[in-house]
Amino acid sequence: MQITRPSRSGRSTPFWRDERYLALLGQAVFLAILVLLLGYLARNMLANMRQQGLGLGFDFLKLTSGFDIGEHLIPYDRSSTFQQALLVGLLNTALVSILGIFFATLLGLIFGVARLSTNFLVQLLARGYIEFLRNIPLLVLLIFLYTAVFIKFPRVREAVMLPGPVMLTNRGIAIPWAIPTEAFSIFARFLGIGLLLALLVYLALKIYERRAGRPARALLWACLIFIMITVAGWLLAPAQPLALDPPRVEGLRLAGGRQMSPEFMALLVGLAIYTSAFIADVVRAGIQSVSRGQVEASRSLGLNTLKTLRLIVLPQALRVIIPPLTSQYLNLIKNSSLAVVIGYPELFHVSGTILNQSGRAVEMIAVVMAIYLSISLLTSAFMNWYNRRVRLVER
Amino acid sequence: MAEEIAAPRQILPPPAERYTWLGWIQKNLFSTWYNSLLTFITLGLAYALLKPFLTWLLEQANWEVVEVNFRLLMVGQYPPDEIWRIWLLLYLLAAVVGLSWGVWVRGRLALALGLLLAPLLLALLPIATPSARLNLVAMDLVAVAASRMGRLGGPSLRRFAAWSWVIYLVLVILVVRGFALTPEVMPRVPTNLWGGLLLTCLLTVVGIVFSFPLGILLALGRRSSLPAIRAVSVVYIEVIRGVPLVTILFMAAVMVPFFLPSGITIDRVLRAMVGITLFSAAYLAENVRGGLQAVPHGQFEAASALGLSGFKTMTRIILPQALRIVIPVLMGQFIALFKDTTLVVTIGLLELLGIARAVLAQPQYVSYQREVYLFVAAIFWVISYLMSYISQRLESVLGVGER
Numbered sequence: 001m002q003i004t005r006p007s008r009s010g011r012s013t014p015f016w017r018d019e020r021y022l023a024l025l026g027q028a029v030f031l032a033i034l035v036l037l038l039g040y041l042a043r044n045m046l047a048n049m050r051q052q053g054l055g056l057g058f059d060f061l062k063l064t065s066g067f068d069i070g071e072h073l074i075p076y077d078r079s080s081t082f083q084q085a086l087l088v089g090l091l092n093t094a095l096v097s098i099l100g101i102f103f104a105t106l107l108g109l110i111f112g113v114a115r116l117s118t119n120f121l122v123q124l125l126a127r128g129y130i131e132f133l134r135n136i137p138l139l140v141l142l143i144f145l146y147t148a149v150f151i152k153f154p155r156v157r158e159a160v161m162l163p164g165p166v167m168l169t170n171r172g173i174a175i176p177w178a179i180p181t182e183a184f185s186i187f188a189r190f191l192g193i194g195l196l197l198a199l200l201v202y203l204a205l206k207i208y209e210r211r212a213g214r215p216a217r218a219l220l221w222a223c224l225i226f227i228m229i230t231v232a233g234w235l236l237a238p239a240q241p242l243a244l245d246p247p248r249v250e251g252l253r254l255a256g257g258r259q260m261s262p263e264f265m266a267l268l269v270g271l272a273i274y275t276s277a278f279i280a281d282v283v284r285a286g287i288q289s290v291s292r293g294q295v296e297a298s299r300s301l302g303l304n305t306l307k308t309l310r311l312i313v314l315p316q317a318l319r320v321i322i323p324p325l326t327s328q329y330l331n332l333i334k335n336s337s338l339a340v341v342i343g344y345p346e347l348f349h350v351s352g353t354i355l356n357q358s359g360r361a362v363e364m365i366a367v368v369m370a371i372y373l374s375i376s377l378l379t380s381a382f383m384n385w386y387n388r389r390v391r392l393v394e395r
Numbered sequence: 396m397a398e399e400i401a402a403p404r405q406i407l408p409p410p411a412e413r414y415t416w417l418g419w420i421q422k423n424l425f426s427t428w429y430n431s432l433l434t435f436i437t438l439g440l441a442y443a444l445l446k447p448f449l450t451w452l453l454e455q456a457n458w459e460v461v462e463v464n465f466r467l468l469m470v471g472q473y474p475p476d477e478i479w480r481i482w483l484l485l486y487l488l489a490a491v492v493g494l495s496w497g498v499w500v501r502g503r504l505a506l507a508l509g510l511l512l513a514p515l516l517l518a519l520l521p522i523a524t525p526s527a528r529l530n531l532v533a534m535d536l537v538a539v540a541a542s543r544m545g546r547l548g549g550p551s552l553r554r555f556a557a558w559s560w561v562i563y564l565v566l567v568i569l570v571v572r573g574f575a576l577t578p579e580v581m582p583r584v585p586t587n588l589w590g591g592l593l594l595t596c597l598l599t600v601v602g603i604v605f606s607f608p609l610g611i612l613l614a615l616g617r618r619s620s621l622p623a624i625r626a627v628s629v630v631y632i633e634v635i636r637g638v639p640l641v642t643i644l645f646m647a648a649v650m651v652p653f654f655l656p657s658g659i660t661i662d663r664v665l666r667a668m669v670g671i672t673l674f675s676a677a678y679l680a681e682n683v684r685g686g687l688q689a690v691p692h693g694q695f696e697a698a699s700a701l702g703l704s705g706f707k708t709m710t711r712i713i714l715p716q717a718l719r720i721v722i723p724v725l726m727g728q729f730i731a732l733f734k735d736t737t738l739v740v741t742i743g744l745l746e747l748l749g750i751a752r753a754v755l756a757q758p759q760y761v762s763y764q765r766e767v768y769l770f771v772a773a774i775f776w777v778i779s780y781l782m783s784y785i786s787q788r789l790e791s792v793l794g795v796g797e798r
Contacts, residue, residue, distance in 0.1 A: 023620075023621055027621050027622070027623035027624060028623075030623060030624060030627075031623050031627075034627065041654040044653070044654050044655060044656050044657075045650075045653045045654055047656075047657070048652075048653050048657060049653065051657065117433070118423070118426065118430070119423065119424060119426075119430050119433050119434060119437070120423035120424055121424060121433075121434050121437045121438065122433050122434075122437050125437050125440070125441060131780070132776070134779075134783075135730075135734075135775065135776045135779035135780045135783070136734070136772045136775050136776050136779070137734035137735070137737040137748070137775055138734070139738060139740070139748060140737060140748055140768060140771055140772050140775060141772075143748070143752070143768060144764070144765075144768040144769075144772065147755075147768070148764040148765045334638070334640075335639065337639040337641045337642065338639075338641065338738070338741075340641065340741060341740065341741060348639070348641060348642065352645075355649075361649045361650065361653070362650065362653065365642065365645065365646050365649065365650060368638075368642055369634075369638045369642055369646075372637060372638045372639060372642065373634060373638055376636070376637035376638070377633075377637060
């Protein structure tokens, strides 16, 4: 609140009562105190570290790690470096976060809409789900899922077979997976061509749509073309490009298919259902924020229920939904660090191990915080971009 | 009715919908074919989920582990001779809640009876000792007496009720900790003996009490016209909000000893409290900022037109309005804080979840995970739900969003 008073003679205010000088002085004092405080802490830290014979620097990241990581998406063993271990952790975090966001959004959408259902029982079920999950700590849920559900499945020999076949065991869950054969490279080319063509058609139709002012169903045509070329590639390839690999029991272990450890499953399921309860509330609030008059007006214009939802309600609800949805996604990513308690090797867990192995506490904490911070900033930058795009619809 | 029809000026409310119970079922469950389908699917789903759970709960669950370790789960290793302090705090809580009820809520008899019934039900549990039963019943009496007093009304009582919460929260910390000066009455209880639900509540209370003023300062800093202060606030808030709480707790546990001059140590519980406070303050700051932005600019102008100083404008005019607007969000934040205290298990503190894990680590209780974790989840659920319910009530009582 700067208030500039008309001064009578121009120089009547002495500088020690001039708000401009005072503001500058105040800030300078504030900054000086802050710098002194930080300097004091840093000096203590350096002195303590020197006492323990620790240096400051990131060279140790190039040393051999010497520990194993159970699950890795890139090649890794105990002779790899700390840097590679960190990358393995980061990729695991990314995997569980992306899958978690996908399933949480899906479940959240379903339960958010169900919460507004006219069917009493559906509404009751959705409300029970949301209220239950919102009021318990995520960590309790994760530990419960891990220790009381996923590692309580029967042993490998007595694996529960679900149709698919999906196998539930205390060593993890195995689902059928496709493995590429030698004909896959030809099929991959078809995929590439299909994608390119679909993109071109989509862009061309979009331009046509804008010029002609008539809806051209660009997305529909693009998808159709892509699917047609994919099917053609599958049929034209010399052999089947992908072979189905069902899981099976070999001796005492699982073999084949795609196996997911109990730690991973507990973390994924826990994150997905916990966040979905919050997303459901976000979705409900978004839909409720669209005034009833909008629905009534669109019905009276002759739009059917689906079109009303797609063209009238959702675009307006999305504007309300996107910002809180962003923070829920960010929460999910940050919450994935709780895996440290159940032992899934994501970023935080791996850095803890590195910290113990190398003894470099200060550097490791700085690295982890920097990585999480950049993930958060990138995600919110992306969602802000998307938010602006959605908001362009506004009048 | 006839008179009302005769007076055409009066606008009648729309008639209330009335159904026979069969009609209600028809309207709410089987109105269209897909609604009927949904009803059946939901019934099937509920059956598939609830049946195994209920059979387990009624037939297989063995609650002995909770009974034996009940005291441990509640207060950890807090010395038995000093448990009376916890009871004292519970009595005071009953008094404060009763007073607030009398001042602000009144009426709502069903709800009041429900709240009063809760301690009585606890007293009926088979594990309660006779003295615990007596205490629980007496707590109800205190609450009723306090609410009677609250009914007397008056603005000074209102202010007293609001302040009593602040005083109570500070008192909780002091009484649990004890005083070094009076070893006969309330000796210091070292923090490594704090545990269980007691530690969970303490971490929450400390988090609320200290992060609230810090959060307000940060929010004001972020809206300040002085660039240096604004920049520092923005950087602090964004950095803290961008990293998970576990990293902050970890930093508090591992790095704080580094930052202090050699020779000085602070214990683990205090470090965790510092971490939680610093973390929570950043989130609170953003919530408060939302409230500050919602206060119309005319309020500032009116205040300065009346000749109020900048400080007075903030404390007397702007902040009371801003905080009132964000009460629901703040309560949500406090609930999140309460749930987040479980994360201190990552740095080895034995709050409710940590104690539960410690109990399950004993060889004779290894296979009781379901019972123990369900019990822990139930406690968290009940308290969080109560807090969110109270916040909704508070919203309607204070008329948030109506002005």
